[in-house]
Amino acid sequence: MEINLNNFTAGNGQKKKGNSFLGALLLILIGTILLAWNEYNNVQNIKVLAAFEKEAVEISSETVDPQYDGKAVTTNGKLTVVDEPLQDDEFNVAVKTARLKRIVEMYQWEEKEENDDGRTTYRYSKVWSDKVLDVSHDTQKNAENPKSMPFKTDEYFAKDVKVGAYNLSADQIEYIAIDAEYDFSQDAIIDGYTKQGHYMTNARNLENPNIGDIRIIWKYNDWTEASVAATVAGNSFKDFKSSDSANSINRVDKGLLSKDELCRNQQNENNMLKWILRAVGALMILFGYLSLISFITRFTNKIPVLGSIVGWALSGIAFLLAVIHSLVIIIVFWFIYRPVLAIIFIAIIIAAIVGIVVLLKKKKGTQAAA
Secondary structure, eight states: EEEEEEEOOOOHHHHHHHHHHHHHHHHHHHHHHHHHHHHHHHHHHHHHHHHHHHHHHOOOOOSSOOOGGTTTEEEEEEEEEEEEEEEEEETTEOOSSSSEEEEEEEEEEEEEEETTEEEEEEEEEEEEEOOOOTTTTTTSSOOOSSSSSSSOOOOEEOOOOOOOTTTHHHHHHHHHOOOOOOOGGGGGGTOEEEEEEEEEEEOOOOTSSTTOOHHHHHHHESSSEEEEEEEEEETTEEOOOOOOOOOEEEEESSSSSOHHHHHHHHHHHHHHHHHHHHHHHHHHHHHHHHHHHHHHHHHHHHHHHHHHHHHHHHHHHHHHHHHHHHHHHHHHHHHHHHHHHHHHHHHHHHHHHHHHHHHHHHHHHHHHHO
């Protein structure tokens, strides 16, 4: 269910337009900075991974070998939690795991602001959220949320976790994946709540909840075997760092993985992050240009037929500007950090343009001869 509420008034029209213009410029600026940082970060990731692949050795985790202290290594083995089960004291939940997280969510109204032709509209939809959401712009009070939640999301970590004979560091335990849902017993259920699937809830039906309903789930790490890529620090691990990179490597993955598999996982994550941030940065720049052009279309849209044509043309120009803007940033930073690849990339673009021009000339000459 969604509600549209229009809070725009004529008295603040100029202020809204000014804010929209500054917002458009800010989007372009933030998108530019994000793309620039992403290219820098990507190069740092490439360098540190290359150094790790060159230096790291595969070792056994069965015993702690002093000769590898301070060395880059990969290893794997049985994951053992030495501590007592992690206990959620507010509930009767105890799990033998390296990491346990209680996630508490409330069904609420979510407010989203939309700007169109100088008017600000607030759209409301129902979502689950682990924090109380602000819906203060709903002056008609059609979308009201409770002011607080009865419980909060919380997290618990074991202190003594081993892979083979080696202890995982506190940082490794903190970032180890939680990919299993805990199937709690009836003893954990408190008054006013029931068990629905892996959730504890006060909702009558989680498939059709009401505003203010609460759902609670516990997620934990259920691995029995794990693999590590890091630097050995005594009987534990620390970040691997390279002299020519600002980034580091310190990962714990599920299962018994080889050095090649661990490095491949790291590379895949780096590539995923690179393309996600490229897409986000480019979209921010595109929306920024579209917002700037919207100031012109506000006037042309008042002209029948012509306004529509001009609007489409300007949108096309905005898209082209955003693409050029994004590519220029990427190429500039490739020149700074990866000059050889930048030159190759530019050469391919020039070759493609020349090829298109040649084909067009040939086609034109053939048509003229015919």
